[in-house]
Amino acid sequence: xxxxxxxxxxxxxxxxxxxxxxxxxxxxxxxxxxxxxxxxxxxxxxxxxxxxxxxxxxxxxxxxxxxxxxxxxxxxxxxxxxxxxxxxxxxxxxxxxxxxxxxxxxxxxxxxxxxxxxxxxxxxxxxxxxxxxxxxxxxxxxxxxxxxxxxxxxxxxxxxxxxxxxxxxxxxxxxxxxxxxxxxxxxxxxxxxxxxxxxxxxxxxxxxxxxxxxxxxxxxxxxxxxxxxxxxxxxxxxxxxxxxxxxxxxxxxxxxxxxxxxxxxxxxxxxxxxxxxxxxxxxxxxxxxxxxxxxxxxxxxxxxxxxxxxxxxxxxxxxxxxxxxxxxxxxxxxxxxxxxxxxxxxxxxxxxxxxxxxxxxxxxxxxxxxxxxxxxxxxxxxxxxxxxxxxxxxxxxxxxxxxxxxxxxxxxxxxxxxxxxxxxxxxxxxxxxxxxxxxxxxxxxxxxxxxxxxxxxxxxxxxxxxxxxxxxxxxxxxxxxxxxxxxxxxxxxxxxxxxxxxxx
Amino acid sequence: xxxxxxxxxxxxxxxxxxxxxxxxxxxxxxxxxxxxxxxxxxxxxxxxxxxxxxxxxxxxxxxxxxxxxxxxxxxxxxxxxxxxxxxxxxxxxxxxxxxxxxxxxxxxxxxxxxxxxxxxxxxxxxxxxxxxxxxxxxxxxxxxxxxxxxxx
Amino acid sequence: xxxxxxxxxxxxxxxxxxxxxxxxxxxxxxxxxxxxxxxxxxxxxxxxxxxxxxxxxxxxxxxxxxxxxxxxxxxxxxxxxxxxxxxxxxxxxxxxxxxxxxxxxxxxxxxxxxxxxxxxxxxxxxxxxxxxxxxxxxxxxxxxxxxxxxxxxxxxxxxxxxxxxxxxxxxxxxxxxxxxxxxxxxxxxxxxxxxxxxxxxxxxxxxxxxxxxxxxxxxxxxxxxxxxxxxxxxxxxxxxxxxxxxxxxxxxxxxxxxxxxxxxxxxxxxxxxxxxxxxxxxxxxxxxxxxxxxxxxxxxxxxxxxxxxxxxxxxxxxxxxxxxxxxxx
Numbered sequence: 001x002x003x004x005x006x007x008x009x010x011x012x013x014x015x016x017x018x019x020x021x022x023x024x025x026x027x028x029x030x031x032x033x034x035x036x037x038x039x040x041x042x043x044x045x046x047x048x049x050x051x052x053x054x055x056x057x058x059x060x061x062x063x064x065x066x067x068x069x070x071x072x073x074x075x076x077x078x079x080x081x082x083x084x085x086x087x088x089x090x091x092x093x094x095x096x097x098x099x100x101x102x103x104x105x106x107x108x109x110x111x112x113x114x115x116x117x118x119x120x121x122x123x124x125x126x127x128x129x130x131x132x133x134x135x136x137x138x139x140x141x142x143x144x145x146x147x148x149x150x151x152x153x154x155x156x157x158x159x160x161x162x163x164x165x166x167x168x169x170x171x172x173x174x175x176x177x178x179x180x181x182x183x184x185x186x187x188x189x190x191x192x193x194x195x196x197x198x199x200x201x202x203x204x205x206x207x208x209x210x211x212x213x214x215x216x217x218x219x220x221x222x223x224x225x226x227x228x229x230x231x232x233x234x235x236x237x238x239x240x241x242x243x244x245x246x247x248x249x250x251x252x253x254x255x256x257x258x259x260x261x262x263x264x265x266x267x268x269x270x271x272x273x274x275x276x277x278x279x280x281x282x283x284x285x286x287x288x289x290x291x292x293x294x295x296x297x298x299x300x301x302x303x304x305x306x307x308x309x310x311x312x313x314x315x316x317x318x319x320x321x322x323x324x325x326x327x328x329x330x331x332x333x334x335x336x337x338x339x340x341x342x343x344x345x346x347x348x349x350x351x352x353x354x355x356x357x358x359x360x361x362x363x364x365x366x367x368x369x370x371x372x373x374x375x376x377x378x379x380x381x382x383x384x385x386x387x388x389x390x391x392x393x394x395x396x397x398x399x400x401x402x403x404x405x406x407x408x409x410x411x412x413x414x415x416x417x418x419x420x421x422x423x424x425x426x427x428x429x430x431x432x433x434x435x436x437x438x439x440x441x442x443x444x445x446x447x448x449x450x451x452x453x454x455x456x457x458x459x460x461x462x463x464x465x466x467x468x469x470x471x472x473x474x475x476x477x478x479x480x481x482x483x484x485x486x487x488x489x490x491x492x493x494x495x496x497x498x499x500x501x502x503x504x
Numbered sequence: 505x506x507x508x509x510x511x512x513x514x515x516x517x518x519x520x521x522x523x524x525x526x527x528x529x530x531x532x533x534x535x536x537x538x539x540x541x542x543x544x545x546x547x548x549x550x551x552x553x554x555x556x557x558x559x560x561x562x563x564x565x566x567x568x569x570x571x572x573x574x575x576x577x578x579x580x581x582x583x584x585x586x587x588x589x590x591x592x593x594x595x596x597x598x599x600x601x602x603x604x605x606x607x608x609x610x611x612x613x614x615x616x617x618x619x620x621x622x623x624x625x626x627x628x629x630x631x632x633x634x635x636x637x638x639x640x641x642x643x644x645x646x647x648x649x650x651x652x653x654x655x656x
Numbered sequence: 657x658x659x660x661x662x663x664x665x666x667x668x669x670x671x672x673x674x675x676x677x678x679x680x681x682x683x684x685x686x687x688x689x690x691x692x693x694x695x696x697x698x699x700x701x702x703x704x705x706x707x708x709x710x711x712x713x714x715x716x717x718x719x720x721x722x723x724x725x726x727x728x729x730x731x732x733x734x735x736x737x738x739x740x741x742x743x744x745x746x747x748x749x750x751x752x753x754x755x756x757x758x759x760x761x762x763x764x765x766x767x768x769x770x771x772x773x774x775x776x777x778x779x780x781x782x783x784x785x786x787x788x789x790x791x792x793x794x795x796x797x798x799x800x801x802x803x804x805x806x807x808x809x810x811x812x813x814x815x816x817x818x819x820x821x822x823x824x825x826x827x828x829x830x831x832x833x834x835x836x837x838x839x840x841x842x843x844x845x846x847x848x849x850x851x852x853x854x855x856x857x858x859x860x861x862x863x864x865x866x867x868x869x870x871x872x873x874x875x876x877x878x879x880x881x882x883x884x885x886x887x888x889x890x891x892x893x894x895x896x897x898x899x900x901x902x903x904x905x906x907x908x909x910x911x912x913x914x915x916x917x918x919x920x921x922x923x924x925x926x927x928x929x930x931x932x933x934x935x936x937x938x939x940x941x942x943x944x945x946x947x948x949x950x951x952x953x954x955x956x957x958x959x960x961x962x963x964x965x966x967x968x969x970x971x972x973x974x975x976x977x978x979x980x981x982x983x984x985x
Contacts, residue, residue, distance in 0.1 A: 046704030046731060050717055143861030144845075171515060171553045177546040178522045184736075185539050186848050188823055191769060192529055192539055198739045198772050223587060224579035267855055322873055323855050330851065331705030337873075338710055340949040344877035393614040394633060396587065397607060400594060401637060404603075408730050413595050421588055428575050429511040447542045452845050456817055456861070459535030 006356045007129070013357030014364055019059050026063035027365045030070020031372060034077070037084045037211050038402020041071040045331045049338075057339035058354045062361040064335060068328050069121060069311040069362070072271060073369045076113040076304050080106055081380055082395055084215030088206045089271035089307035091437055092279045094214050095161075096292060096299030103295050107381050108241040112249050112297055113304040114373040115241070120257040120305035121366040124312035127261055128319075129359055136320045139265045144456060145463050147268070148449035149473035154273065154442045156477045159484060160280035161434050163293040166488065169435045172426075176439025179204050180447075187451050199411035206272070207406050208416035209440060213433040215399055216420025219392050221427060240377075241297070249301035252282050260306030264313025267325045268445055271310040275303035276438045312362060319355060321345055507572045508561050516554040522547030586618060608634050691751050691926050695726040699744055701737025701757040707869055707950050708737075708914055711786065712756040714946045715916070718937030723929070729756075736822075737761050738771055741917070745773035749780060749919040751926035758788065759912045760826075763969035767977045768824060780922040781966065782931050784913040784957040785938045786947060790827040791882040791898070792834070793867035793875070795857060803883040803899060806864075807838055814841035816863040819853035822846055827866035829909040829976065830886035830901065837906035854880075872951045887911035894951070909976070910969050913955065915962065931959065 013019060029048075033039045045064050052060035075087025080097035093113065100109040127135075142150070155173070162169030182193040183203035194200040241249070259281065260274035282302040283292045292299050317323040322343035324330040336343050341351055348355045383391075403416040423433050457463035465471045522543050532538025590610055597606040611630035615621045621629075698716050702708040712729050720727040732740040737757040744755035762775040773779075792803065800806040810816050820828035823846045835842050847853045850868035857865040858879065865871060867882065874880040885892050886901045886908050902908050916934060918927075937943055938956060947954050957965060 042704060050713055140859035143859050167553050167557060171550050174546040174550040175518060178543050181543045187846050188539050190539060193525055196770060198742045201739055202733060220584035220587060223583040224581065321858065324851050327703065334705035334710050337950055338946065342873045342876050344873050345879055346877040393611050397611060397633065400591060401603065401641065407732060410595050410598055417588065417591050424584060429507060443542065451537055454535060455843050455845050
């Protein structure tokens with residue numbers, strides 16, 4: 001019963017005109033910057049922090065939160081339309097979303113992304129309300145050894161992203177690992193592979209990497225073709241997802257929601273990881289995995305749901321314990337502290353208005369976002385009909401500006417361009433960028449977790465098997481690896497036999 | 505040379521470079537991994553796979569379009585090159601010339617010379633775009649885009 | 657002619673690049689007007705939302721009101737604020753570029769990294785307004801009531817683990833000094849920041865944390881308790897029962913400060929205007945309230961004092977880091 005009392009109380013706060021207005025403002029801005037590649041919620045929230053000085057703290061948090069999960073909605077738009085991930089978490093959406101757009105099904109792709117995000121976001125908020133305290137206790141049990149094992153599991157799952165040659169995909173993962181080490185080493189405080197470029201001290205940057213490997217390379221590849229060739233089928237088949245789409249996607253949406261929610265709670269986990277993992281999971285359990293990478297709608301539904309529920313899930317550690325699960329939450333933490341609100345275990349008791357008000361505003365925000373995004377789908381689909389030779393300079397321009405604004409640095413733009421050229425060459429030679437990006441995200445966490453664990457255990461590797469959660473993850477990883485190697489070995493044997501027969 | 509071979513040689517170089525760099529960073533021991541531990545492993549792995557694929561090309565029958573030159577035979581390769589160079593020029597110009605000037609030139613050149621639009625289109629579309637971008641980024645989002653030499 | 661038209665973009669783009677390079681070399685014309693007459697950029701060496709960033713923004717909005725021009729904070733986090741520091745050092749000392757960094761960029765980082773700037777020569781120090789704090793922090797229900805209990809326990813149980821906000825941070829170094837002084841053995845787990853370190857303690861993955869500021873919120877909420885403070889000569893006025901490690905007989909790592917800097921060679925008139933404005937803001941009630949909310953002390957040092965102290969810090973860290981075996985790359 002207390003749940004409903006809090007629920008009602010929360011809505012009383014959320015529906016106050018000021019809060020309602022700022023919620024809308026937040027999600028609107030969030031969608032906008034989500035669509036624009038490069039700029040992310042972090043930069044925008046930082047810029048708008050001074051705006052929050054003059055408004056009550058609850059309102060401030062509602063707006064900032066809206067920017068964050070709104071950006072998740074917007075990020076999928078450019079991923080689907082032009083293969084440029086507007087948000088790091090939307091990288092995976094490009095794999096199938098863009099293919100769907102090429103087949104004239106941009107509308108359904110955008111639609112299922114919007115609906116999936118809405119369903120995921122709403123369920124996640126319910127989860128937030130009901131499950132926050134017990135879940136965060138579980139999340140706290142994840143120490144360095146657990147993270148290590150989880151990352152190993154992530155690497156195994158990464159292999160499912162491979163579409164063509166597994167060997168090449170793994171090689172790209174290796175490159176991703178190396179790129180992940182660029183920057184300051186947390187454990188020694190020393191720079192690695194930075195070539196004395198100060199901007200590299202913080203790493204290469206996921207945004208320039210993803211924008212270059214996916215977006216810029218796409219432009220470079222496309223302009224090669226003769227202009228007369230139709231790039232995207234202008235015959236648009238349907239604006240909204242049809243029944244068949246729904247039938248295929250609903251499972252993906254629900255699974256993505258669950259995965260994203262849990263991974264979002266883990267500090268350091270987050271939307272990017274959950275989008276990759278949910279995609280790989282869908283591909284693995286699908287009855288027709290060969291569709292993935294060619295326009296399977298589950299490949300859009302799953303990651304989009306996952307990244308939205310991860311965005312909501314990330315609030316849990318912040319609101320219940322005052323732990324920022326990612327960089328965005330750190331800004332919210334700062335905003336709270338400016339207003340003299342100390343986030344932590346006592347937040348719900350000391351400031352119930354804030355706590356429940358923010359949560360209820362998320363329901364509102366998700367509805368607003370759905371209402372905002374659906375009509376825009378028609379607009380976006382029209383945008384696709386613009387001839388590519390007008391479109392691509394615009395895309396290029398937006399990307400370059402976007403890359404600059406991340407850190408107000410031309411180094412990021414140069415990096416994006418570099419990765420664009422590399423990505424272009426990679427794709428010509430049939431190397432996939434997706435495993436590279438995922439490895440890039442996972443590797444630093446893997447490495448830190450490994451080294452921290454070994455410090456804690458005094459050098460013994462037993463620590464990974466002694467602790468239950470860690471051992472569990474490793475076992476699952478081993479099982480998955482084994483079960484995917486088996487068919488590969490079988491196939492390879494068949495291949496060898498077939499080739500031998502051919503030669504005869 | 506076969507395309508595949510060229511590709512793997514490149515990645516082999518990357519792997520070797522990583523191995524070299526990692527050793528310089530210090531590998532540590534298995535019990536206490538050093539700075540270069542992970543990148544060393546990754547570099548070794550990459551090199552191994554690259555060599556494997558490279559060697560495999562000698563045992564498989566080469567497919568019809570596997571020559572290096574074939575990758576660029578039927579396409580306008582100078583377009584991606586130009587775009588890359590233009591982007592590079594934009595980057596160099598951005599902070600000193602200001603984003604309006606740099607952006608305008610970028611779009612202008614792309615439209616006029618690459619896509620061969622009329623002068624009217626080549627000037628109007630970038631102008632509108634720049635104006636819109638200025639409003640969006642500088643006014644609305646309060647992002648700070650470079651002002652440059654001329655103050656805009 | 658047709659060939660030229662086809663390849664014109666390739667022909668033109670290097671020229672644009674050249675123009676860009678040339679304009680980078682040619683000097684700016686000087687529009688002689690009173691300072692300030694255009695926006696001031698403040699590079700903050702830490703990420704948005706970090707404590708330093710929040711203070712920088714507070715400072716910026718205050719100065720903006722006083723000087724009448726926009727004061728914009730740009731975050732350039734990385735390398736312990738060295739990226740921002742390097743950027744500031746490379747700009748013109750006309751007062752339109754400032755940086756908010758920690759004294760670490762002058763006192764600590766030069767001993768660890770190859771830097772793009774000369775720490776002792778390339779800056780005009782304007783002032784310090786606060787300092788970073790630290791404390792030995794444990795969980796509320798840990799079996800030690802005070803620091804003496806803790807030392808006894810640690811002697812009996814060598815190998816206690818602790819999380820710090822990073823390798824060679826002042827909190828890490830202070831803990832190391834404390835450890836050496838009392839003859840204890842700890843396992844040091846470096847993390848990427850105060851928040852992550854606190855999370856390790858919350859999850860009971862380490863025994864204590866070298867608290868770096870954000871641990872205060874957990875102390876206030878009853879999840880943590882502090883046993884001793886370091887990086888300071890005086891006791892914390894909010895927690896007067898806690899001894900400093902100096903009182904315990906140990907050497908302490910001097911606290912790094914939040915400082916405002918500009919490129920070297922700033923004209924005296926510009927410096928005066930800036931430093932007066934900043935002092936007014938930091939003395940003002942808004943900024944004081946902000947510091948109070950963030951629970952960091954108000955420790956103002958003007959240029960003269962700061963220059964002296966920073967040299968002392970520089971020498972200290974140089975010797976100490978060498979002793980700890982930190983090698984400059």
